[in-house]
Amino acid sequence: MSTPEGFRSGFACFVGRPNAGKSTLTNALVGGKIAITSSRPQTTRHAIRGLVHRDDAQLVLVDTPGLHKPRTLLGQRLNDLVRTTWAEVDTVGMCLPANEKIGPGDRYLIKEIAALRKKPVIAVATKTDLVSPDRLIQHLSDIGAAGVEAGLTWSEVVPVSAVNGDQVELLASLLIDTLPPGPPLYPEGQLTDEPEETLIAEIIREAALEDVREELPHSLAVVVDEIVPREDRPEDRPLLDVRANVYVERDSQKGIIIGKKGARLKQIGIDSRGQIERLLGTPVHLDLHVKVAKDWQRDPKQLRKLGF
Numbered sequence: 001m002s003t004p005e006g007f008r009s010g011f012a013c014f015v016g017r018p019n020a021g022k023s024t025l026t027n028a029l030v031g032g033k034i035a036i037t038s039s040r041p042q043t044t045r046h047a048i049r050g051l052v053h054r055d056d057a058q059l060v061l062v063d064t065p066g067l068h069k070p071r072t073l074l075g076q077r078l079n080d081l082v083r084t085t086w087a088e089v090d091t092v093g094m095c096l097p098a099n100e101k102i103g104p105g106d107r108y109l110i111k112e113i114a115a116l117r118k119k120p121v122i123a124v125a126t127k128t129d130l131v132s133p134d135r136l137i138q139h140l141s142d143i144g145a146a147g148v149e150a151g152l153t154w155s156e157v158v159p160v161s162a163v164n165g166d167q168v169e170l171l172a173s174l175l176i177d178t179l180p181p182g183p184p185l186y187p188e189g190q191l192t193d194e195p196e197e198t199l200i201a202e203i204i205r206e207a208a209l210e211d212v213r214e215e216l217p218h219s220l221a222v223v224v225d226e227i228v229p230r231e232d233r234p235e236d237r238p239l240l241d242v243r244a245n246v247y248v249e250r251d252s253q254k255g256i257i258i259g260k261k262g263a264r265l266k267q268i269g270i271d272s273r274g275q276i277e278r279l280l281g282t283p284v285h286l287d288l289h290v291k292v293a294k295d296w297q298r299d300p301k302q303l304r305k306l307g308f
């Protein structure tokens with residue numbers, strides 16, 4: 001494929017402490033629900049990409065999990081994934097929520113990013129709808145100072161609100177300006193190149209964590225075993241059978257997920273089925289099972305099986 005004259009393409013990712021607004025911003029830029037967001041920290045686990053198409057450019061957004069103090073093998077794998085992603089993208093967007101003071105966690109990340117050298121880093125002051133103009137000015141000045149302290153020159157400092165769309169377009173343009181010349185990397189219309197299984201697993205995991213995040217934040221993994229078209233269906237009324245397993249670490253957690261007389265598991269099925277149907281564009285029969293995989297976070301074989 002020949003590169004259209006003047007076309008740019010490349011990758012960007014957002015970095016920031018948990019809850020900084022990275023997933024919401026990715027969704028706002030992409031204009032659809034790709035990465036799964038939640039009001040609780042640390043739910044984004046996979047590098048999920050969204051695409052921003054322009055007449056003269058294509059931006060691929062990579063959504064990374066946060067960098068954490070690694071306590072388990074899973075933690076280490078996640079951190080490796082983050083660093084690999086940072087090294088691969090053309091631009092990094094450092095998200096610093098305007099409604100929170102810049103803290104040690106932010107400074108740590110800024111220092112890590114400063115070590116990437118030459119990479120353009122855009123500071124993004126997120127959630128501006130939550131603060132007064134005075135507070136925002138203070139925040140922007142703190143961002144400038146934090147950059148200086150880490151020896152990092154921000155290529156831009158942009159205040160945005162993903163919730164009301166303020167400055168989201170401007171941010172897209174600034175990110176695109178940093179991209180090298182190149183052809184579109186993905187066909188238009190394709191919102192994400194994550195396999196459907198991964199997206200479905202994320203949807204089910206979100207539904208399963210609803211209301212029990214405090215009890216089971218990291219002890220839950222979902223694996224989609226198969227997606228098969230139901231046989232003997234009329235061509236215009238297809239049905240997909242989706243079979244998935246919810247893995248927990250202990251028997252007691254199994255009970256929490258299943259609930260009284262299976263009520264919670266049923267609700268998880270109802271909550272996720274609608275979203276899966278929207279994703280696949282087909283009616284779905286969802287078959288969910290709960291299994292115990294003891295200490296899966298510490299077991300390399302289990303981790304591989306669960307996609308980490």
Ligand SMILES: Nc1nc2c(ncn2[C@@H]2O[C@H](COP(=O)(O)OP(=O)(O)OP(=O)(O)O)[C@@H](O)[C@H]2O)c(=O)[nH]1
Pocket residue numbers: 016017018019020021022023024025036037038039040041042043044065066126127128129130160161162163164
């Ligand atoms: N008011 C307001 N809330 C926002 C905005 N952006 C994100 N939020 C909220 O902040 C919370 C965290 O947002 P996420 O996008 O999940 O944050 P994240 O950085 O991806 O979080 P992790 O996945 O934990 O790393 C959610 O409750 C969002 O609704 C914004 O622009 N304005």
